[in-house]
Amino acid sequence: MSSAPLLELSGVDLSYGPYRALFGVSFTVSARAAVALVGSNGSGKTSVARVVSGLVRARAGSIRFDGRDVTRWPAWRIARAGLVHVPEGRSVLGSLTVEENLLLGLEGLAGRHGGAGALERAYSMFPRLSDRRRQLAGTLSGGEQRMLALGRAVAVPEQLLVVDELSLGLSPTVVDEIFSGLREILASGTSLLVIEQHVERVLALAERVVVLAHGRVAGEGPAGELAGVLSSLRPSPGRPEPPTSAAGGGLA
Amino acid sequence: MTELLSYVLPGVPYGCVYALMAAGLVLTYRASGVFNLAFGAQAYVSALLFSVVVQEGAGTWWAFVLSVVVAGPVMGLLLDGVVFRYTRGAPPLVRLVPALGLMIAIPSVAQMLAGTSTRVPASFVLRPNQVYFHLAGSAVSGEEIGTTLVAFASVAALAALLRSRRLGLRMRAVVESPRMAELHGVRSDAVGSLAWSISSLFAALAGVLLAPIYAQLNASNFTALLVAAIAAAAVGGLESLPLTLVGGIAIGVAQQVIGGYLPSGTILSSGLRPAFPFLVLAVLLVGRRSLRHDGRLDDPLAGCDPPMASLRPAPRMAEVALGAKAFTVALGAAVVAIAVAVVPGNWEFTFTQAAVLSIVMLSITLLTGLAGQISLGQAVFAGAGAFTAGQLAAHFGLPVLAGVLAGGLVAGMLGAIVALPTLSLGGISVGLLTLSFALLADNVLFLYSWSGNGATGLSVPRPKLGGLSFAGTGAFFGLSLVILGIVSGAVVLVRGGTVGRQLAAIRGSETGAASIGIDVARLRIVAFTLSAVIAGVGGALYASLEQSVSPNDFNYQFSLVYVVVVAAVGVYSVAGAIEAALAYTVLLQLVGSLPGRYSSLVALVFGLVALGYVRHPEGVVTYAQSWVLDRAEQLARFLQRDRASGAEAG
Ligand SMILES: Nc1ncnc2c1ncn2[C@@H]1O[C@H](COP(=O)(O)OP(=O)(O)OP(=O)(O)O)[C@@H](O)[C@H]1O
Numbered sequence: 081m082s083s084a085p086l087l088e089l090s091g092v093d094l095s096y097g098p099y100r101a102l103f104g105v106s107f108t109v110s111a112r113a114a115v116a117l118v119g120s121n122g123s124g125k126t127s128v129a130r131v132v133s134g135l136v137r138a139r140a141g142s143i144r145f146d147g148r149d150v151t152r153w154p155a156w157r158i159a160r161a162g163l164v165h166v167p168e169g170r171s172v173l174g175s176l177t178v179e180e181n182l183l184l185g186l187e188g189l190a191g192r193h194g195g196a197g198a199l200e201r202a203y204s205m206f207p208r209l210s211d212r213r214r215q216l217a218g219t220l221s222g223g224e225q226r227m228l229a230l231g232r233a234v235a236v237p238e239q240l241l242v243v244d245e246l247s248l249g250l251s252p253t254v255v256d257e258i259f260s261g262l263r264e265i266l267a268s269g270t271s272l273l274v275i276e277q278h279v280e281r282v283l284a285l286a287e288r289v290v291v292l293a294h295g296r297v298a299g300e301g302p303a304g305e306l307a308g309v310l311s312s313l314r315p316s317p318g319r320p321e322p323p324t325s326a327a328g329g330g331l332a
Numbered sequence: 333m334t335e336l337l338s339y340v341l342p343g344v345p346y347g348c349v350y351a352l353m354a355a356g357l358v359l360t361y362r363a364s365g366v367f368n369l370a371f372g373a374q375a376y377v378s379a380l381l382f383s384v385v386v387q388e389g390a391g392t393w394w395a396f397v398l399s400v401v402v403a404g405p406v407m408g409l410l411l412d413g414v415v416f417r418y419t420r421g422a423p424p425l426v427r428l429v430p431a432l433g434l435m436i437a438i439p440s441v442a443q444m445l446a447g448t449s450t451r452v453p454a455s456f457v458l459r460p461n462q463v464y465f466h467l468a469g470s471a472v473s474g475e476e477i478g479t480t481l482v483a484f485a486s487v488a489a490l491a492a493l494l495r496s497r498r499l500g501l502r503m504r505a506v507v508e509s510p511r512m513a514e515l516h517g518v519r520s521d522a523v524g525s526l527a528w529s530i531s532s533l534f535a536a537l538a539g540v541l542l543a544p545i546y547a548q549l550n551a552s553n554f555t556a557l558l559v560a561a562i563a564a565a566a567v568g569g570l571e572s573l574p575l576t577l578v579g580g581i582a583i584g585v586a587q588q589v590i591g592g593y594l595p596s597g598t599i600l601s602s603g604l605r606p607a608f609p610f611l612v613l614a615v616l617l618v619g620r621r622s623l624r625h626d627g628r629l630d631d632p633l634a635g636c637d638p639p640m641a642s643l644r645p646a647p648r649m650a651e652v653a654l655g656a657k658a659f660t661v662a663l664g665a666a667v668v669a670i671a672v673a674v675v676p677g678n679w680e681f682t683f684t685q686a687a688v689l690s691i692v693m694l695s696i697t698l699l700t701g702l703a704g705q706i707s708l709g710q711a712v713f714a715g716a717g718a719f720t721a722g723q724l725a726a727h728f729g730l731p732v733l734a735g736v737l738a739g740g741l742v743a744g745m746l747g748a749i750v751a752l753p754t755l756s757l758g759g760i761s762v763g764l765l766t767l768s769f770a771l772l773a774d775n776v777l778f779l780y781s782w783s784g785n786g787a788t789g790l791s792v793p794r795p796k797l798g799g800l801s802f803a804g805t806g807a808f809f810g811l812s813l814v815i816l817g818i819v820s821g822a823v824v825l826v827r828g829g830t831v832g833r834q835l836a837a838i839r840g841s842e843t844g845a846a847s848i849g850i851d852v853a854r855l856r857i858v859a860f861t862l863s864a865v866i867a868g869v870g871g872a873l874y875a876s877l878e879q880s881v882s883p884n885d886f887n888y889q890f891s892l893v894y895v896v897v898v899a900a901v902g903v904y905s906v907a908g909a910i911e912a913a914l915a916y917t918v919l920l921q922l923v924g925s926l927p928g929r930y931s932s933l934v935a936l937v938f939g940l941v942a943l944g945y946v947r948h949p950e951g952v953v954t955y956a957q958s959w960v961l962d963r964a965e966q967l968a969r970f971l972q973r974d975r976a977s978g979a980e981a982g
């Protein structure tokens with residue numbers, strides 16, 4: 081059991097209607113480990129997160145989580161099995177208050193965990209939230225919203241946390257706060273799958289890196305070894321983009 | 333004082349039933365963002381089922397269990413699972429059209445199954461007719477006590493349920509974003525189904541409780557109930573259940589008081605009583621801020637869905653486009669030729685009706701297809717045109733063709749007036765406001781001798797132009813084709829011009845349009861006015877074709893049917909409007925030869941087709957056309973390649 085990976089994607093294909101986004105993506109995340117998922121814009125990182133959490137369904141291939149085949153599971157079932165996905169962009173329910181956002185997660189996750197203690201864990205990691213318990217989440221600033229979304233993962237220590245570009249548009253100090261939150265979550269025993277454009281920052285956090293390009297895994301390995309691959313993937317002004325696949329025409 | 337009380341007390345049970353319906357409406361609105369206009373129809377079905385079961389000899393309690401406890405939730409689950417689950421987060425029109433389709437289709441199914449024979453409603457609460465006590469001099473019957481108690485208990489139970497963290501919180505999460513709620517471990521579909529089954533239970537209960545007061549069960553009684561309930565829900569701001577209860581009772585009581593105090597025998601007193609809820613609703617829609625907008629929250633996870641198919645027809649290969657055009661022209665010519673030469677007289681009349689109705693349908697193409705506004709009162713504009721032409725011909729001897737123009741102008745003015753209070757409203761509220769306007773016209777406006785002249789109606793002659801007479805149906809057909817051509821041309825011109833492009837912009841996003849300097853309010857008035865002019869011209873022509881019209885020809889049901897039919901067939905193109913009118917009139921004619929109980933088959937067909945609107949907002953016919961053209965294009969490509977490789981080999 082302990083040797084089997086916590087999350088395992090094998091040969092996952094995904095399309096949005098006629099547009100194909102992922103082509104045979106395979107990689108694994110071990111228990112208590114952090115994996116960084118990097119790649120240029122439109123390479124399919126968000127799509128991987130969505131397919132893992134059950135928001136969209138894979139067209140082919142399989143996804144195993146915690147020893148079970150979750151490929152066809154609905155999102156709520158995967159969430160209850162212990163996977164928290166903090167999606168890209170707005171990641172809280174704006175019409176609920178801060179506290180209600182946290183409670184919703186607790187209730188949905190079958191109430192295995194003590195309610196009051198869970199809230200306090202979230203508030204002590206992000207004190208700014210505790211001053212705003214009754215504020216509508218939609219009126220929080222962008223950074224506070226990310227903190228709230230992370231707070232959910234802190235409140236209930238789950239098995240795997242998938243975060244998608246948490247640092248987008250945030251000031252450096254807030255990014256620091258969020259990354260130290262991530263580090264704490266990792267230390268508490270939760271595995272991480274981190275999608276991030278701040279490659280240096282995420283390499284300091286994650287031991288393994290998966291590189292996506294054009295919907296395919298272009299490289300995978302320990303964080304230290306992949307620096308070369310990463311720099312070759314970064315599009316530079318002089319070099320033309322590699323040709324896009326003809327299938328569906330939507331993929332870049 | 334006792335006199336007042338003697339009017340107030342009987343109003344309370346009515347009000348309680350309104351509140352019961354309203355509570356159900358609020359529940360589905362809060363849980364799925366859908367304004368369920370099919371609610372009245374659901375109440376109707378349960379009431380019908382109840383009386384049928386009772387008449388078959390089963391006890392009232394069995395009938396109650398079957399028609400309310402079983403049928404109510406089952407209907408709710410069906411509607412949610414088959415239709416409304418897929419409309420979450422969709423634009424207002426997409427959420428409204430299927431509800432309208434159901435509002436029309438459900439009663440017609442019920443009527444076909446139960447037959448048109450008059451059903452005497454049965455009552456079941458306590459001993460209905462026994463007087464239990466007297467209050468302020470008026471007798472209080474078992475039925476009144478029972479209805480009031482049931483309503484209070486149900487609304488209280490619902491309020492408690494919604495306040496609970498489990499359901500209330502989850503529901504608010506699901507209505508904002510079902511997917512985000514799922515990421516929190518909430519079973520969004522289950523929450524939605526639960527809300528729909530509870531709310532439908534309320535509709536069924538309201539239907540059965542209210543049925544005894546109607547001498548005859550018919551769908552329009554239940555539409556009136558629906559509007560009263562919407563008004564009560566509006567009092568509660570579509571949110572507060574206690575306020576909704578107060579609102580329902582207030583409306584029920586006010587109706588009785590109006591009936592008691594207004595001098596009897598005038599149109600105002602007989603009309604105002606049923607129309608009162610519509611007035612309340614109209615005032616609330618315009619006055620209450622919380623009702624103005626659709627309450628639609630953008631789903632942050634909308635990006636998981638593949639992009640919607642474009643509404644603009646895809647560019648075609650030249651050969652295919654040419655072939656399609658030739659085919660359309662040939663088909664049109666064939667239809668016209670057959671209509672004129674071969675078909676028997678009544679079919680000639682049918683095709684003429686279709687041509688005239690096409691004009692009315694084009695008013696929806698312009699308003700809904702081009703400008704993205706929803707009007708559930710287009711029949712009022714058509715009626716205004718018809719009655720103007722009729723009154724001018726009768727009193728001033730104005731030639732009918734001039735009357736048609738005048739009818740268009742009067743309807744246009746009415747359209748501009750109706751547009752004014754809608755300017756600050758979101759899509760669904762505009763629909764509700766125009767619906768209450770249509771019901772107001774039915775109950776009051778069109779009953780006066782200077783307007784529609786009540787049940788008697790007006791007679792309108794066939795037109796003459798110089799020496800030319802259009803008295804014969806064939807000649808009239810020609811005339812209506814010419815006018816249809818002119819109106820179609822006008823719509824195409826508007827669409828291609830600056831106004832059309834600005835309308836397309838406000839259809840996409842009013843905020844976006846305003847930010848690039850488009851005067852949204854002015855354009856909305858323009859769209860309503862132009863659309864009303866077209867409807868008025870169509871209505872006046874229709875009057876002249878039929879030679880006599882009455883308000884019944886333009887009642888609110890037509891307004892709903894028109895929108896459903898056009899949306900089902902294709903609301904974005906001129907051809908769609910014409911095909912819609914043709915399909916509707918031809919089907920109506922065909923069904924006319926079936927036994928009476930099937931008369932509502934047409935409504936059913938279009939109601940069901942309208943459900944497809946969720947998936948194919950371009951309309952079924954347009955969808956089918958592009959499917960055929962896609963295949964044709966594939967074939968053409970294949971043939972070309974074949975020829976090319978043949979040439980290479982040779
Ligand atoms: N709903 C959708 N419909 C159609 N295509 C989509 C949809 N969502 C994503 N795509 C396409 O799938 C591909 C991968 O998108 P994805 O959002 O996964 O990229 P990403 O790596 O997260 O990019 P970014 O770094 O910009 O966030 C892109 O080409 C995108 O255009």
Ligand SMILES: [Mg+2]
Nearest residue numbers: 125126127168
């Ligand atoms: Mg992304």
